[in-house]
Amino acid sequence: MRDIQAQAITDTVKRLCIEANYYLPQDVLDALRQARQREEAPRAQKVLDTILQNAQIAAEKQLALCQDTGTTVVFMEVGQDVHIAGGRLADAVNEGVRQGYTGGFLRKSVATQPFSARKNTGDNTPAVIHTDVVPGERLKITVLPKGGGCENMSRMVILRPGEGRKGITDFVLRTVEESGGNPCPPVIVGVGVGGTSEYCMYLAKRALLRKVGEHNPDPETAAFEAELLEQVNALGLGPQAWGGRTTALAVNVETHPTHITSLPVGINLQCHSARLKSAEL
Amino acid sequence: MKRITTPLTDKVLESLEVGDEVLITGVIYTGRDAAHRRFVEALDRGEQLPVDLRGQILYYVGPTPPRPGMVIGSAGPTTSYRMDPFTPRMYEAGVKATIGKGGRSQAVKEALKKYKGVYFGAIGGAGALLSQTIKKADVVAYEDLGPEAVRRLEVVDFPVIVVNDVRGNDLLEQGKAQWRRTAPA
Structure with a gap:
C-alpha cells in the first residue's frame, strides 16, 4: 500500500490543465507538419501553416491555443495498492481544475442546469472523470480538455x-x-x-x-x-x-x-x- | 488579399467573392449563443439592440480571460451553426457580416442574398494567433454572460476568408467538389 496525498493530485491536475492548453503535444505537431508536406490544396496548406504558427504563439506567450479550453475530461489509472490520503479523489481533481483554469487564464465553459438556467459554474468544474483500477501502486492522470x-x-x-x-x-x-x-x-x-x-x-x-x-x-x-x-x-x-x-x-x-x-x-x-x-x- | 474597414458598405460587400482572403480593420462586435437569444428577444419586443449593429460585423467568439496587461486572451471563432436560427434576424436588423467557423444553414444563405451580407470564416483553433490582431476589447452589453458577453473589439488586419458571398456561393461546397476523390456516400 502506498499513500498519495490529495494535495499532490490537485497540484498535478492544475499543472496538466495549464500545460495541455498552452502546448500542443509533440506527436500532434509532427503530424500537422507531415500533413502540411503532403497537402496539395494551396488554401489547405495556408490553414495548416496558420495552425502551426498558432501553436508557436501560444507557447511563447503562455496563451491558450484555443479560446475553447473545453470540458476537462480526466482519465485516471489508479493502482489498486494506492491509498489516497487527505481528501477525496474527485475533490482533489476538481480543486486542480479550479486552480488550473483560474490561475492559467483559461475559459470557464461549464454550465449547470443544462436544459434551463445554464449558469456558468465559474471555475470549469466539475470535471468529467473516468477512473480505471489497475494493478500496482501508481496513479496516472491524463487531462484531455475537450472543446465543444x-x-x-x-x-x-x-x-x-x-x-x-x-x-x-x-x-x-x-x-x-x-x-x-x-x-x-x-x-x-x-x-x-x-x-x-x-x-x-x-x-x-x-x-x-x-x-x-x-x-x-x-x-x-x-x-x-x-x-x-x-x-x-x-x-x-x-x-x-x-x-x-x-x-x-x-x-x-x-x-x-x-x-x-x-x-x-x-x-x-x-x-x-x-x-x-x-x-x- | 483584400483589405476592408468597418463599417461595411454595400459596395464593399459586393466586391467580396467566395474564397477571397480578407484583412479586417476597425470595430467588430462579439456575440454568441446566449447574446443572440437576447438580441432576438429584444427585436421581438420591438426594442433597440443594446449596441447599434447596422453596417457592422458580428464575431462568434467567447475569449479566454486576458493576463494582466493584455487586451484579450485567446479569441478564435466558435461554430456558427448554433447561431443559425437567430442569424437571418440579425441581417434583417442591419448586421452586414458575421465571422465564425463551419457551414451555415440554407436559411442563412438566403438571408445573405436577401439583405446583401457575407459570412466570413476565421480559422477555428487559431485563437492565440487571432488575438494578436485585437488591439482593444470592451464589454458593451450583457456583462453577466461572462465569456459570452457582447464585446466591442478594435482590430487591425484580422484575417478571414469569404465563405458565403452576397451571390450565394459557398466555399465549403466548392472546396469539397474540387478535392473529393470518391463518389458521395
Whole structure:
C-alpha cells in the first residue's frame, strides 16, 4: 500500500490543465507538419501553416491555443495498492481544475442546469472523470480538455451485426462528412466498436488518448484504421472544410466484445488542437 | 488579399467573392449563443439592440480571460451553426457580416442574398494567433454572460476568408467538389 496525498493530485491536475492548453503535444505537431508536406490544396496548406504558427504563439506567450479550453475530461489509472490520503479523489481533481483554469487564464465553459438556467459554474468544474483500477501502486492522470465544437459532433449507433465493417465505414464517413467544418478539421477520429451503448462512447473517447500515428495493437484493427483514414481523407473536406486532402490526422479504433445481437459504434471527434497531457504519481 | 474597414458598405460587400482572403480593420462586435437569444428577444419586443449593429460585423467568439496587461486572451471563432436560427434576424436588423467557423444553414444563405451580407470564416483553433490582431476589447452589453458577453473589439488586419458571398456561393461546397476523390456516400 502506498499513500498519495490529495494535495499532490490537485497540484498535478492544475499543472496538466495549464500545460495541455498552452502546448500542443509533440506527436500532434509532427503530424500537422507531415500533413502540411503532403497537402496539395494551396488554401489547405495556408490553414495548416496558420495552425502551426498558432501553436508557436501560444507557447511563447503562455496563451491558450484555443479560446475553447473545453470540458476537462480526466482519465485516471489508479493502482489498486494506492491509498489516497487527505481528501477525496474527485475533490482533489476538481480543486486542480479550479486552480488550473483560474490561475492559467483559461475559459470557464461549464454550465449547470443544462436544459434551463445554464449558469456558468465559474471555475470549469466539475470535471468529467473516468477512473480505471489497475494493478500496482501508481496513479496516472491524463487531462484531455475537450472543446465543444468537436464534442458536439459525436455520434452513436447500434448497427446490426451483419452490417459489419462496411456498416462501420459508412457511419464513420457519414459522421465526418456531415460534421463539415464544425469540429475544426483536420480531426482525430475516435471510434469505439463493441461493448454496450455507453461503453462504445467511452471507448471512442479513450481512443483519443493515443499518440497520433500509434495504431491498435491488433493487426486487423490497425489495418481497418489505415483504411478508414484513407477514406476519410478522400472526402476532400480538408482543414476547416475549405477543401483539401487533410481531413483527419488519424482514425483510432478501440474494440470490446459485444452481445451476439449487437454492433455498437461510437464516434468521438477531436479537433486539430488535440490537447492532452499526462503525469504519473 | 483584400483589405476592408468597418463599417461595411454595400459596395464593399459586393466586391467580396467566395474564397477571397480578407484583412479586417476597425470595430467588430462579439456575440454568441446566449447574446443572440437576447438580441432576438429584444427585436421581438420591438426594442433597440443594446449596441447599434447596422453596417457592422458580428464575431462568434467567447475569449479566454486576458493576463494582466493584455487586451484579450485567446479569441478564435466558435461554430456558427448554433447561431443559425437567430442569424437571418440579425441581417434583417442591419448586421452586414458575421465571422465564425463551419457551414451555415440554407436559411442563412438566403438571408445573405436577401439583405446583401457575407459570412466570413476565421480559422477555428487559431485563437492565440487571432488575438494578436485585437488591439482593444470592451464589454458593451450583457456583462453577466461572462465569456459570452457582447464585446466591442478594435482590430487591425484580422484575417478571414469569404465563405458565403452576397451571390450565394459557398466555399465549403466548392472546396469539397474540387478535392473529393470518391463518389458521395
